[in-house]
Amino acid sequence: MKVSPGALxxxxxxxxxxxxxxxxxxxxxxxxxxxxxxxxxxxxxxxxFPKNPxxxxxxxxxxxxxxxxxxxxxxTIVGPLISSLVTSICGTLLAVVSGTxxxxxxxxxxxxxxxxLSVLQLRLFPPLAVMIPVMVMWAFIGAVDTWWGLSLIYGIxxxxxxxxxMKTFFExxxxxxxxxxxxxxxxxxxxxxxxxxxxxxPGLATCALFVFILNWSDYLLALLLTQxxxxxxxxxxxxLTSAMGGQMYGMKAALGVIAAIPPVVFGLMIQxxxxxxxxxxxxxx
Amino acid sequence: xxxxxxxxxxxxxxxxxAVEDMCLDIEEGEFVALLGPSGCGKTTTMNMIxxxxxxxxxxxxxxxxxxxxxxxxDRNIGFVFQNYAIFTHLSVYKNLSYGLEVxxxxxxxxxxxxxxxxxxxxxxxxxxxxxxxxxxxxxxKLAIGRSAIVEPRIFLLDEPLSNLDAGxxxxxxxxxxxxxxxxxxxxxxxxxxxxxAMSLADKIAIIDQxxxxxxxxxxxxxNNPANRFVANFVGSPRMNLIDGELREERGTLRLMVHGGAExxxxxxxxxxxxxxxxxxxxxxxxxxxxxxxxxxxAEDDIEMHGTVEVLERVGPKRLVYLQVLETMFxxxxxxxxxxxxxxxxxxxxxxxxxxxDLASGRRLGG
Amino acid sequence: xxxxxxxxxxxxxxxxxxxxxxxxxxxxxxxGFWFILPTMLLLLFIVxxxxxxxxxxxxxxxxxxxxxxxxRAWEVFxxxxxxxxxxxxxxxxxxxxxxxxxxxxxxxxxxxxxxALAYLFVDKFPGRKIFYSIMLTPMMVVPAVVGLMxxxxxxxxxxVNDHLGLPADFSWLTDVNRAMISVIIAxxxxxxxxxxxxxxxxxxxxxxxxxxxxRLLGGSxxxxxxxxxxxxxxxVIIIALVLRAVECFKIFDLIFIMTKGGPGVQxxxxxxxxxxxxFGELEWAYVAAIGLTILFVLSVxxxxxxxxxxxxxx
Numbered sequence: 024m025k026v027s028p029g030a031l032x033x034x035x036x037x038x039x040x041x042x043x044x045x046x047x048x049x050x051x052x053x054x055x056x057x058x059x060x061x062x063x064x065x066x067x068x069x070x071x072f073p074k075n076p077x078x079x080x081x082x083x084x085x086x087x088x089x090x091x092x093x094x095x096x097x098x099t100i101v102g103p104l105i106s107s108l109v110t111s112i113c114g115t116l117l118a119v120v121s122g123t124x125x126x127x128x129x130x131x132x133x134x135x136x137x138x139x140l141s142v143l144q145l146r147l148f149p150p151l152a153v154m155i156p157v158m159v160m161w162a163f164i165g166a167v168d169t170w171w172g173l174s175l176i177y178g179i180x181x182x183x184x185x186x187x188x189m190k191t192f193f194e195x196x197x198x199x200x201x202x203x204x205x206x207x208x209x210x211x212x213x214x215x216x217x218x219x220x221x222x223x224x225p226g227l228a229t230c231a232l233f234v235f236i237l238n239w240s241d242y243l244l245a246l247l248l249t250q251x252x253x254x255x256x257x258x259x260x261x262x263l264t265s266a267m268g269g270q271m272y273g274m275k276a277a278l279g280v281i282a283a284i285p286p287v288v289f290g291l292m293i294q295x296x297x298x299x300x301x302x303x304x305x306x307x308x
Numbered sequence: 309x310x311x312x313x314x315x316x317x318x319x320x321x322x323x324x325x326a327v328e329d330m331c332l333d334i335e336e337g338e339f340v341a342l343l344g345p346s347g348c349g350k351t352t353t354m355n356m357i358x359x360x361x362x363x364x365x366x367x368x369x370x371x372x373x374x375x376x377x378x379x380x381x382d383r384n385i386g387f388v389f390q391n392y393a394i395f396t397h398l399s400v401y402k403n404l405s406y407g408l409e410v411x412x413x414x415x416x417x418x419x420x421x422x423x424x425x426x427x428x429x430x431x432x433x434x435x436x437x438x439x440x441x442x443x444x445x446x447x448x449k450l451a452i453g454r455s456a457i458v459e460p461r462i463f464l465l466d467e468p469l470s471n472l473d474a475g476x477x478x479x480x481x482x483x484x485x486x487x488x489x490x491x492x493x494x495x496x497x498x499x500x501x502x503x504x505a506m507s508l509a510d511k512i513a514i515i516d517q518x519x520x521x522x523x524x525x526x527x528x529x530x531n532n533p534a535n536r537f538v539a540n541f542v543g544s545p546r547m548n549l550i551d552g553e554l555r556e557e558r559g560t561l562r563l564m565v566h567g568g569a570e571x572x573x574x575x576x577x578x579x580x581x582x583x584x585x586x587x588x589x590x591x592x593x594x595x596x597x598x599x600x601x602x603x604x605x606a607e608d609d610i611e612m613h614g615t616v617e618v619l620e621r622v623g624p625k626r627l628v629y630l631q632v633l634e635t636m637f638x639x640x641x642x643x644x645x646x647x648x649x650x651x652x653x654x655x656x657x658x659x660x661x662x663x664x665d666l667a668s669g670r671r672l673g674g
Numbered sequence: 675x676x677x678x679x680x681x682x683x684x685x686x687x688x689x690x691x692x693x694x695x696x697x698x699x700x701x702x703x704x705x706g707f708w709f710i711l712p713t714m715l716l717l718l719f720i721v722x723x724x725x726x727x728x729x730x731x732x733x734x735x736x737x738x739x740x741x742x743x744x745x746r747a748w749e750v751f752x753x754x755x756x757x758x759x760x761x762x763x764x765x766x767x768x769x770x771x772x773x774x775x776x777x778x779x780x781x782x783x784x785x786x787x788x789x790a791l792a793y794l795f796v797d798k799f800p801g802r803k804i805f806y807s808i809m810l811t812p813m814m815v816v817p818a819v820v821g822l823m824x825x826x827x828x829x830x831x832x833x834v835n836d837h838l839g840l841p842a843d844f845s846w847l848t849d850v851n852r853a854m855i856s857v858i859i860a861x862x863x864x865x866x867x868x869x870x871x872x873x874x875x876x877x878x879x880x881x882x883x884x885x886x887x888x889r890l891l892g893g894s895x896x897x898x899x900x901x902x903x904x905x906x907x908x909x910v911i912i913i914a915l916v917l918r919a920v921e922c923f924k925i926f927d928l929i930f931i932m933t934k935g936g937p938g939v940q941x942x943x944x945x946x947x948x949x950x951x952x953f954g955e956l957e958w959a960y961v962a963a964i965g966l967t968i969l970f971v972l973s974v975x976x977x978x979x980x981x982x983x984x985x986x987x988x
Binding site: 035037038045046047048049051063064120121124125129131132134135138141144147153154155159210211213215236240242243247257258260270272275276279286287289294298301302305307 | 696698699700701702703705706707708709710712713714716717719720721723724725727728731738744790791794795799801805806807808809810811812813814815816817818819820821822823824826827829831832833836863867868871872875876910913914917920923924926927930931944945948949952958961962964965966968969972973976980
């Protein structure tokens with residue numbers, strides 16, 4: 024197809040415009056993270072790039088204090104960072120393992136045909152509409168503000184994604200391969216473990232990364248189910264202001280950058296399968 | 309309706325040259341087949357005619373007019389895709405009316421023309437059904453009808469019969485010929501099937517590796533192939549093409565074939581081979597049906613001896629595989645007189661034999 | 675050791691257990707049962723029990739304040755008072771209205787922008803891959819961080835005012851009208867890429883030869899888009915819109931970080947309202963009642979939608 028130079032130029036104008044709109048807030052946060060206190064607001068004039076770039080903001084959130092700053096933090100980023108990592112990973116494991124097993128049973132053995140839809144329903148409702156009993160239960164079993172309590176709820180709310188994503192991957196494995204192995208004497212378990220799982224391994228990795236991103240991105244559940252010890256990064260980031268009184272734009276931006284990096288990196292890694300993941304397998308790219 | 313002139317057209321995709329210095333003159337109302345093996349550049353040529361691909365060098369003129377600056381929409385070219393590209397989400401009626409609707413033709417006029425076309429293509433009974441419910445054969449008709457209804461200046465068909473089952477293909481082949489006469493339109497037809505091209509086209513353009521090998525009427529191409537490639541590509545069963553060294557011995561010019569077989573050249577084919585003294589290795593061609601057995605019919609017919617290796621029945625005739633040392637000749641036996649293992653003499657009339665330069669593939673003399 | 679149980683090996687206790695798993699491995703139905711079990715247990719744990727509890731709490735006055743354990747909530751039984759109250763609670767209906775407004779503005783804008791972007795990206799052009807990745811980034815950023823980003827941008831002393839040449843006292847997040855606009859802008863920024871991604875996948879799914887055929891028949895780009903591309907994308911469009919509408923209905927992180935629902939209740943959506951009822955007012959029984967009502971209404975809508983889709987497709 025031929026495209027006239029004029030049309031191509033127009034296309035680039037629009038694409039660049041869109042890219043600028045996308046990058047504007049991101050870039051602002053990233054540069055803010057490297058700006059020292061006086062450059063945070065219009066008071067001394069705003070610039071895109073820091074006039075005196077500094078790592079002060081990162082230093083501050085990691086050590087609780089930084090040179091030239093009178094304030095100090097009683098909590099550093101370390102605890103929330105560990106909490107975010109531990110709960111996201113455990114939640115991902117729970118979701119992926121149970122989702123994988125269940126979707127395999129649904130796809131291959133035709134069991135529980137109503138399961139896919141009932142799992143899907145978990146994603147339909149606003150979490151806050153159903154959180155009262157969960158909070159009561161979590162308090163009752165002593166799961167509030169624990170790593171396993173948060174991991175458990177993460178595993179449950181991302182289970183639908185893991186289930187549906189793995190379902191589509193399993194559906195792509197030709198049943199003939201499995202039948203052939205079974206005919207040659209392999210048990211069902213062996214076929215699943217030795218044949219099917221290795222085939223869907225890339226899918227499994229995609230699924231795990233996808234679910235990890237979702238867990239890592241959570242704010243609300245951690246807000247409801249943690250108080251202090253297992254507060255996650257986004258919650259910590261949001262509470263930084265209230266704890267200190269003044270606005271700490273630079274520190275918050277630094278936190279935002281740290282919190283944003285893993286999902287963006289992983290997200291770009293699994294770009295190809297994002298459509299499938301986000302639409303519960305209804306669409307493929 | 310219009311004529312098309314393709315002048316020195318070259319198409320490159322990066323370093324790859326898909327079409328090289330192509331020249332074709334297609335007259336108004338002609339039915340032309342672009343024939344060649346897959347990947348030879350015939351589809352690229354057609355896409356360039358349609359305007360789907362840009363021309364790298366050269367020009368394509370429609371009635372002397374260059375359309376390269378014209379948008380595809382305004383070129384008014386009928387194009388039937390290999391897989392028909394039917395709008396499966398629309399009804400048959402809507403498929404047929406699409407080209408008229410987008411031109412804002414009057415509703416009553418659309419209705420009249422759609423019904424007429426549906427009638428002509430005998431899919432009237434399907435008009436209100438979704439196009440996705442049609443059989444492959446009906447889709448083919450719909451695709452042709454959809455293009456024909458807007459009365460395009462030319463008609464391009466990309467392997468239109470390749471998806472059809474054998475019976476319908478034969479029917480559709482005849483039908484296409486009839487339609488072409490009815491529409492009176494210039495039609496260009498891409499195919500890799502030489503039989504289809506031979507039976508349909510007024511003219512055939514044979515293309516190999518982006519180059520035009522020969523352009524002419526089917527008979528011309530069959531009887532008078534311009535080069536070794538065309539000789540090899542056209543005709544079924546294939547022409548015998550025997551490659552060897554030319555050697556003059558005791559006054560006779562012989563083609564010495566690898567493995568020891570020798571063809572004593574005489575008559576016309578001999579003079580063809582010796583027409584260019586720079587040629588030292590050549591290719592001798594003869595169609596299987598021109599080889600005969602039994603009594604010699606003319607003085608200068610070339611005589612050889614071979615062993616009958618295989619006999620293969622094709623209808624009333626039999627294909628004979630004759631082994632001469634390490635060389636195989638294919639002949640036709642229409643009298644059922646041979647048996648496997650027979651050692652028989654066979655004759656090849658020089659006037660029906662063809663001479664090619666082995667290095668360039670060029671036809672010698674002729 | 676062998677996986678296949680022999681009669682002799684079934685005698686001892688441990689061998690017996692091994693024997694059971696060996697039969698499971700050989701029986702698809704049995705293995706499927708064990709495969710499904712974890713998911714079933716999780717569902718049971720998160721659906722059945724909480725639902726009963728929510729129903730129970732919603733007909734009481736129970737709150738975590740008074741020291742009554744939840745299982746003795748019947749002591750403050752309230753009949754249907756909570757349900758009666760929610761029908762006439764102006765703050766709830768206000769929050770619902772604002773949620774619908776955000777949905778009604780943000781989702782269509784996301785749709786049109788996403789469609790336009792998809793149209794830009796459907797044909798190849800130099801740099802397409804890089805720009806595609808850039809366009810997808812917003813939806814991968816943690817929503818809370820997006821909230822922070824726009825919180826920074828919309829400060830009176832922030833870059834938006836600076837770049838637009840507005841004074842520092844031109845407030846966005848604390849202004850009665852502009853707070854809502856800010857929130858909607860942030861949501862559009864983050865989720866247009868999702869629309870773009872899905873719609874582009876759908877657009878690429880339109881067979882290219884059909885589009886060519888339409889073009890050769892003389893249809894202009896716009897006519898072909900309306901008559902060929904759009905109808906073929908119908909399912910994809912529905913999926914994208916439903917997905918976004920459902921997520922937009924839940925919106926919380928962005929708003930909570932940007933405005934906390936303020937100023938006043940100007941940006942208070944259903945989720946924020948529920949959050950404030952839960953933690954501000956500690957009206958847990960009331961929240962349970964509202965939650966159950968939402969659950970019921972959404973389920974009915976979903977069931978109706980599904981059966982409608984099934985009818986259309988079947």
